[in-house]
Amino acid sequence: MKKSVLVFSMMVSLIAATSCSDGGDDKLVPVPDDEKEYSEEWYAGGVNGTVFNATARAYKQPVEPINADPLLYRQFMRGEEIAGKSFVSAGETGYSGLGPVYIRKSCIACHPSYGGHSKRVDVFDTSDSRNGYLLMIYDPASPTLALASKYFTGMTQTRAVPPFKAPIDESGVTIQWMPYVDEYGNKYEDGTAYSAGTEYEGTLIYPIVEVAQEAILFEDFDMSKHAASIEATIGIYGVGLLDAISDEDLRAQWQEEQNRGYASGLIGADIDETGLNPYFPGKHPGRFTYLCTRATLDNGPGANALWNITNVTRPDRTYHYITEEYARVMSHDADVQAALGLTQETIFDNLMSKSLKAEMTTEDFEAFMVWHRGIAVPAARNLDDETVQRGRELFYETGCKDCHRPSWTTRADYTPLPALSNQKIYPYTDLLRHDLEMKEPGRARVCRTTPLWGRGLLTVTSGHTDMLHDLRARNYEEAILWHGGEAKKPKEDFRKMPKADREALIKFLQSI
Numbered sequence: 175m176k177k178s179v180l181v182f183s184m185m186v187s188l189i190a191a192t193s194c195s196d197g198g199d200d201k202l203v204p205v206p207d208d209e210k211e212y213s214e215e216w217y218a219g220g221v222n223g224t225v226f227n228a229t230a231r232a233y234k235q236p237v238e239p240i241n242a243d244p245l246l247y248r249q250f251m252r253g254e255e256i257a258g259k260s261f262v263s264a265g266e267t268g269y270s271g272l273g274p275v276y277i278r279k280s281c282i283a284c285h286p287s288y289g290g291h292s293k294r295v296d297v298f299d300t301s302d303s304r305n306g307y308l309l310m311i312y313d314p315a316s317p318t319l320a321l322a323s324k325y326f327t328g329m330t331q332t333r334a335v336p337p338f339k340a341p342i343d344e345s346g347v348t349i350q351w352m353p354y355v356d357e358y359g360n361k362y363e364d365g366t367a368y369s370a371g372t373e374y375e376g377t378l379i380y381p382i383v384e385v386a387q388e389a390i391l392f393e394d395f396d397m398s399k400h401a402a403s404i405e406a407t408i409g410i411y412g413v414g415l416l417d418a419i420s421d422e423d424l425r426a427q428w429q430e431e432q433n434r435g436y437a438s439g440l441i442g443a444d445i446d447e448t449g450l451n452p453y454f455p456g457k458h459p460g461r462f463t464y465l466c467t468r469a470t471l472d473n474g475p476g477a478n479a480l481w482n483i484t485n486v487t488r489p490d491r492t493y494h495y496i497t498e499e500y501a502r503v504m505s506h507d508a509d510v511q512a513a514l515g516l517t518q519e520t521i522f523d524n525l526m527s528k529s530l531k532a533e534m535t536t537e538d539f540e541a542f543m544v545w546h547r548g549i550a551v552p553a554a555r556n557l558d559d560e561t562v563q564r565g566r567e568l569f570y571e572t573g574c575k576d577c578h579r580p581s582w583t584t585r586a587d588y589t590p591l592p593a594l595s596n597q598k599i600y601p602y603t604d605l606l607r608h609d610l611e612m613k614e615p616g617r618a619r620v621c622r623t624t625p626l627w628g629r630g631l632l633t634v635t636s637g638h639t640d641m642l643h644d645l646r647a648r649n650y651e652e653a654i655l656w657h658g659g660e661a662k663k664p665k666e667d668f669r670k671m672p673k674a675d676r677e678a679l680i681k682f683l684q685s686i
């Protein structure tokens with residue numbers, strides 16, 4: 175299917191119906207034709223990592239070198255199956271081992287269509303397929319906004335396989351979308367209301383998340399001294415290419431930002447991955463997740479999520495993602511003891527064991543990693559359009575590029591998937607964290623610059639344009655307008671632009 179571009183008229187009308195505020199007569203990707211010269215910018219994922227596909231499946235395609243290799247392709251397909259299936263607790267189905275306590279049953283539960291973002295929702299219900307939020311409970315008074323990790327796992331678990339009980343009862347979690355009016359009364363310099371023409375014209379919103387004390391399993395946990403926040407998914411496509419950027423290049427970007435003296439990003443802390451990354455042991459700076467808490471893909475958000483989202487064990491993770499406090503409370507619980515017919519000591523030891531039987535095979539995990547690493551980035555679209563060209567100019571002139579660094583060249587020796595070496599890619603991120611001084615940002619106060627590649631297809635792949643770490647932005651305009659702090663000047667410049675320029679800038683963002 176690669177390179178054959180499917181154009182569904184249905185999708186064209188979907189775009190037209192849902193992206194009115196984002197302006198523009200979106201066209202699906204032009205069929206790459208031999209007549210036309212595509213400059214390197216069209217190849218968002220580099221020549222080897224780009225797929226010319228602008229359909230609802232645009233974020234799910236293998237990179238060409240995987241397509242071309244029968245063994246890798248088979249592993250990719252198996253990996254895709256593992257990421258897409260709902261795990262179950264019992265049996266030996268190849269998808270067994272869910273629980274005892276867990277977050278969701280599959281990757282796809284939060285990363286539908288594998289990318290961009292999940293949907294903004296009003297109710298925190300993990301059985302709602304649009305809800306890709308992770309819930310975090312933290313101490314708002316601590317300088318690092320430390321997670322309440324004595325009681326809850328970092329990514330909070332709200333589900334359990336009976337007779338076990340969930341640490342938090344989801345019905346006690348509330349998300350309120352609060353109205354926000356900025357210092358300009360939510361208007362552009364020319365007097366136009368933000369998001370003019372939409373049903374939410376002239377408004378901005380941000381979330382307040384609360385967890386009721388009664389919803390918490392731990393009797394001695396005081397929610398009034400804690401805060402809750404939600405984080406949305408980022409996107410799985412292209413992460414192999416981000417992984418293939420060298421640590422040296424990342425550190426050089428950080429150094430350059432320190433030298434320039436404005437919008438100087440924070441680099442993720444070094445993580446020692448000796449024994450955790452078979453390809454690149456040693457220390458690496460964090461580059462994945464909104465807080466840059468993960469360094470390489472082999473010990474990254476996906477490799478870990480496969481285990482800690484579901485609690486499915488495997489040869490390199492023969493223990494549960496669980497807190498000792500949870501094991502203590504569950505092992506003392508009379509219902510749990512009665513249902514299992516086991517003593518408190520045995521239940522506790524089982525829950526905390528470091529040598530559980532592996533529920534997933536190494537072979538399956540390796541196939542999963544081929545899939546994870548090998549998802550291509552959709553090619554840019556419409557870059558030769560005049561308005562898009564104008565938008566591109568504005569993106570550079572306004573200083574968006576200072577954090578959304580357009581291009582990187584991947585390392586020469588990316589051994590996990592050599593075809594991803596030496597690729598000039600266009601992710602539009604510096605992989606560093608910045609403070610945009612948003613109202614109530616939750617834990618992602620200093621947030622990594624989100625890659626912008628492929629985002630323009632969000633409407634086609636996911637049917638919405640919700641953006642930012644908690645999905646408070648309902649379209650591109652709002653995503654830009656929430657930029658403050660280190661990005662205040664570019665945001666102000668955007669607010670002052672004539673309408674045609676604002677639209678051009680957004681049209682460029684929709685095209686990359």
Ligand code: HEC
Nearest residue numbers: 278280281284308405406407408462463464475476479480
């Ligand atoms: C509970 C919902 C949820 C599930 C299930 C989930 N994720 Fe995520 N994922 C997230 C959220 C939220 C983020 C952003 C989190 C953050 O920054 O802390 C994220 C981030 C990521 C990232 C980081 C991307 C980047 O650019 O930094 C990758 C990769 C990823 N997830 C892969 C996976 C894979 C693979 C699975 C299945 C094994 C999975 N996720 C399951 C919610 C989920």
Ligand code: HEC
Nearest residue numbers: 437573574577608621622623624641642643653660661664
């Ligand atoms: C100081 C660094 C910085 C500058 C300058 C900057 N951004 Fe950002 N941008 C970020 C960060 C950090 C985020 C993630 C914020 C979050 O999710 O809370 C982001 C997020 C975004 C998003 C949302 C992406 C998504 O998928 O959630 C868009 C769109 C965006 N920026 C566009 C722009 C444009 C256009 C400009 C120029 C007018 C710009 N940015 C300037 C740092 C910057």
